[in-house]
Amino acid sequence: MKPALFALAVLLAPVAAVAQSAAMEPAVLRQTVDQFLQVQTAGLPGKVTVAVGNIDQRMKLAACPAPEAFLMPGSKAWGKTTVGVRCTAPSPWTVYIQATVSVLGNYIAASTPLSQGQPILETQLVTMQGDLATLPASIATDKAQVIGRTSNVSISAGTPLRLDTLRSKPVVQMGQQVKLVSSGAGFRVSAEGKAVGNAADGQVVQVRTPGGQNVSGIARAGGLVEVAF
Structure with missing residues (x-):
């Protein structure tokens, strides 16, 4: 080996040894996970607390300039x-x-027993506080989400209310006289009919016309049913 090349190799040897021995700091891994979960939970209704688990100090990972955090599917x-x-x-x-991610926030529970099918009143509700992460994802967090709706099952006092077990207040009821409306570019047609069933806003309902024909449409507030032709 030429003297110049030998000298260069001697100078670079310590640098190569340091690069080879550089390891990923556990603190950086923890920070990466913490920041990732803070971003993922930014839209949740409550105060988020992230606790990252311990990292095995015996684990040796090569230093990484841009570690990327991710969640497994599901x-x-x-x-x-x-x-x-x-x-x-x-x-x-x-x-x-x-x-472990905790989300301290308010949720809505029944203050009295709620009967199946009966409209829920504000006086039957109570606001409680707890870790939303331990409750179902469909938990109600505001009384306005619940008032006027009905439950699919009877609910005992103190039970958190889940939106997926509640039915919206019907805007069209069976036997009600409704107005069928259809509109498009430059036209609007309306007719009268009688609702064949109950429907909340945005749900499909059938309407019987005076001629005896059943027509399906989208229920809207004010006794309107939108029909597409």
Whole structure:
């Protein structure tokens, strides 16, 4: 080896050794997971607290300038979860880190027993506070989401209310005289009819016309049914 090349190799040897021995800091992994979960839960109604699990100090991962966090398909960003962190360069690796995400916020519960099919009144509701991450995703967080709706089942006092078990207040009821309306570019047609069933706003309902024909349309407030022709 030429003297100049030998000298250069001697100078670069310590740098190469340092680069080879550089390892990913556990603190950086924890920060990556924490920031990722903070972003994922930014829209949740409540105060979010992220607790990242311990990382095995014996695990040696090559240093990564841009670690990327991700969730496995079907995983949630709240409650007890697992976040993946991967590196694509200079040395590819993937590691999975456990975390717990708590969401302290308000939710709506029944203050008195609620009967199936009966419209829910504000006096029958109470606002409570707890970890929303431990409750169903469809939990009601505002009384306005519940008032006037009916439950598919009887509910005991103290039970959190789930929106997926509640029916919206009907805007069209069976036997009600309604107005069938259809509109388009430059025209609007209307006719009278009688609702064959109950329907909330936006739901499909059948209407019997004076001629005995059944027509399906979208129920709207004010006794209107929108029909597409």
